[in-house]
Amino acid sequence: MNETVFTQQATVTGLRDLSPTVREISLRPDGGATAFTAGSHLRVQVQLGEGRSDERRYSLVGLPAPGADWRIAVKRADPGRGGSAFMWRLAVGDRLPVHGPHNHFELPPAPRPTLLVAGGIGITPLVGMALALAKRTAPLRMAYAARSPDELVYADDLRAALGERLATFCRSEGQALDLEAEFAALAADAQALVCGPVPLLHAARAAWAGAGRLPQRLRFETFGNTGSAPAETFTVQVPRHGLTLEVPADRSLLEVLEAAGVQVLHDCLRGECGLCAVDVLAVNGRIDHRDVFFSEAEQREGHRLCACVSRVCGGSITIDSAWRPDELSAAA
Numbered sequence: 001m002n003e004t005v006f007t008q009q010a011t012v013t014g015l016r017d018l019s020p021t022v023r024e025i026s027l028r029p030d031g032g033a034t035a036f037t038a039g040s041h042l043r044v045q046v047q048l049g050e051g052r053s054d055e056r057r058y059s060l061v062g063l064p065a066p067g068a069d070w071r072i073a074v075k076r077a078d079p080g081r082g083g084s085a086f087m088w089r090l091a092v093g094d095r096l097p098v099h100g101p102h103n104h105f106e107l108p109p110a111p112r113p114t115l116l117v118a119g120g121i122g123i124t125p126l127v128g129m130a131l132a133l134a135k136r137t138a139p140l141r142m143a144y145a146a147r148s149p150d151e152l153v154y155a156d157d158l159r160a161a162l163g164e165r166l167a168t169f170c171r172s173e174g175q176a177l178d179l180e181a182e183f184a185a186l187a188a189d190a191q192a193l194v195c196g197p198v199p200l201l202h203a204a205r206a207a208w209a210g211a212g213r214l215p216q217r218l219r220f221e222t223f224g225n226t227g228s229a230p231a232e233t234f235t236v237q238v239p240r241h242g243l244t245l246e247v248p249a250d251r252s253l254l255e256v257l258e259a260a261g262v263q264v265l266h267d268c269l270r271g272e273c274g275l276c277a278v279d280v281l282a283v284n285g286r287i288d289h290r291d292v293f294f295s296e297a298e299q300r301e302g303h304r305l306c307a308c309v310s311r312v313c314g315g316s317i318t319i320d321s322a323w324r325p326d327e328l329s330a331a332a
């Protein structure tokens with residue numbers, strides 16, 4: 001799937017700062033907020049300046065309630081690609097193109113012991129899951145890690161719903177989330193749902209596999225823009241199309257390729273589906289893989305990268321894309 005067609009409009013009905021860097025935005029779509037399932041997200045069209053627009057996906061927070069607006073929570077990325085800055089400039093009454101909700105991170109229906117693991121703003125899809133699971137009888141635990149106590153957004157709501165079943169970990173307090181210990185304490189038939197930055201997801205996958213647990217019992221979602229180094233400008237060469245392009249720090253490789261007319265299939269825009277993967281022919285510098293689609297071994301090999309999120313540090317890259325204009329014209 002390529003460009004989202006935004007056919008809905010929503011009005012901003014409320015703004016609430018949950019922490020110095022996280023703002024909750026309430027949205028009322030024309031016609032009223034429809035029901036959604038825990039883990040759903042909303043696509044939002046953001047304006048990035050110079051006439052450029054892009055889309056961002058934000059999890060819907062909590063569970064639907066009659067007459068209630070949708071809620072999303074936006075972490076201000078600094079530096080980011082401009083989407084969060086746009087969202088933070090919104091005022092009550094502003095109008096916004098939206099699409100959805102959709103759910104790619106569904107809560108499995110079968111009742112089984114569940115561990116929810118949240119890292120930072122990754123808490124947003126898990127709030128609704130925690131509220132839904134708290135009503136079930138199967139054992140439940142949520143492990144929620146953040147940089148500091150004031151970044152533990154929604155912790156009060158979660159504590160009210162989960163009580164002792166909520167455990168929080170703040171790096172500023174010297175508290176570390178021990179995934180091996182968390183997984184070791186789970187029943188044999190347990191499942192884990194994880195949402196957070198890419199390094200947390202890699203660690204969870206490794207610990208889950210190390211514990212000998214079934215891969216399908218671990219489900220995860222990321223916000224796909226956290227790398228091992230700050231974003232910087234790099235150069236990309238696409239010999240098949242005779243192109244040399246600059247990828248600025250505030251734009252993705254995918255955006256730059258598309259703007260130059262190189263079509264790249266994409267869907268999730270979060271480094272999860274792998275549709276946007278391109279072949280790496282040469283690299284000068286280091287690839288900062290920011291996806292969770294490729295395994296760590298595949299990332300180390302560096303033969304492919306996800307153009308929607310991954311970048312290059314300190315140099316340039318030469319790639320090939322799946323798009324073959326010469327084949328198209330030959331077939332015409």
Ligand code: FES
Pocket residue numbers: 265266267268269270271272273274275276277291293306307308309
């Ligand atoms: S669009 Fe899904 S990984 Fe890039």
